[in-house]
Amino acid sequence: MAAGQRARMMEETRAKLLLAARNAFAEKGFAAASMDELTAAAGLTRGALYHNFGDKKGLLRAVLEQLDAEMVAKARAVGERAATPWAGFLEECVAYIELALEPEIQRIMLLDGPAVLGDPSRWPGQTACLRATTETIQALIDSGTLHPVDAEAAARLINGAALDAALWVAAADEPRAVLPKAIEAFRCLASGLLRNEV
């Protein structure tokens, strides 16, 4: 029993640190977030942090994996309820845009993540998000729905457009007013991939 207890304690401290890190990174940004404050907020010290995550960038990597997993799960759940694969894909992308309105996602995943860890395609698991999009697009190409372009390239373009749209919407003076415009423009743009114009 003691062995299990120990492993659970370990997981618990990791979870506490991840939660504190998410809050600190989201509010202050990666650079301005102090490891001392962050760990103190979790009731720990920097010792625990360096033991569990190696360094500050390691902590960011772990936070990003968490966020990425949450995003892909939510987006897929939305996409699966659609009538056609293409509609599902569009719904999924729109869900991404709306998810990316969350300040936490904005700051950590779209701004600090790339700056600190480099291009997302090089992240651990290259972000489940991009993989999922690539697979979906490839399937749509195979079924003849889309023009036969490179699936990975299209996925990157779509993702970049969607996330950049979210960044723009969130920074706008009236986010709720420009969001529909962004979504409409996105649907229009994405339709360029379709083989048969509607």
Place this chain on the structure above:
Amino acid sequence: MAAGQRARMMEETRAKLLLAARNAFAEKGFAAASMDELTAAAGLTRGALYHNFGDKKGLLRAVLEQLDAEMVAKARAVGERAATPWAGFLEECVAYIELALEPEIQRIMLLDGPAVLGDPSRWPGQTACLRATTETIQALIDSGTLHPVDAEAAARLINGAALDAALWVAAADEPRAVLPKAIEAFRCLASGLLRNEV
């Protein structure tokens, strides 16, 4: 004459600092670039830097304005040589993608810039790049070439897609091999904005 001399000296030190900053930011990234090293490389000290640019972020702002101006000038030069407005627009976008392959542009404008200064639409002059794209798209909409979507939204999406594509290409194992794929996918995507399918 002395007055002119003084102003010219001032401009010269600004230029030297900007050049050193471009090199340092491009090679080490904004966070890892040391102001001491940077100014020493320019034959000056931090005193000159804080006197001319206020702080480290101010220096980055100045560098970004320079890069942005250079990019928009090059892209417009490419676009103006095209046969039709739409072709010119596409060529301009492709030029952006290729310009963004430069490590200097990547690191400073696409990665560190947004992380340090926030969304580009909030930068000084909101980046000439975005303004130019918005105007071009609006003109194409007015002439009936494109679907009547929000020009600013479309510009942001197009820009996001193009720059993200460049980020992806540059991080790829064989940039020269994937660049054409990215461009092809981009043209395909952009055609979604067209009113009459080709």
Place this chain on the structure above:
DNA sequence: TGTGTTTGCATACGGCGCGTATGTCAATCC
């Protein structure tokens, strides 16, 4: 022309934050 003021930049100082090295205590192993 001489003096007071401003300007452009260098030097000096204080503080903070990261990473690492070291210490400590409990749990495990043999």
Place this chain on the structure above:
DNA sequence: GGATTGACATACGCGCCGTATGCAAACACA
């Protein structure tokens, strides 16, 4: 039951940023 490993805390050094201060040259003005 003593030795060892592992999880975490504590202590230290170093670099870096921002600001306060110093200084010499250029201007203003009478």
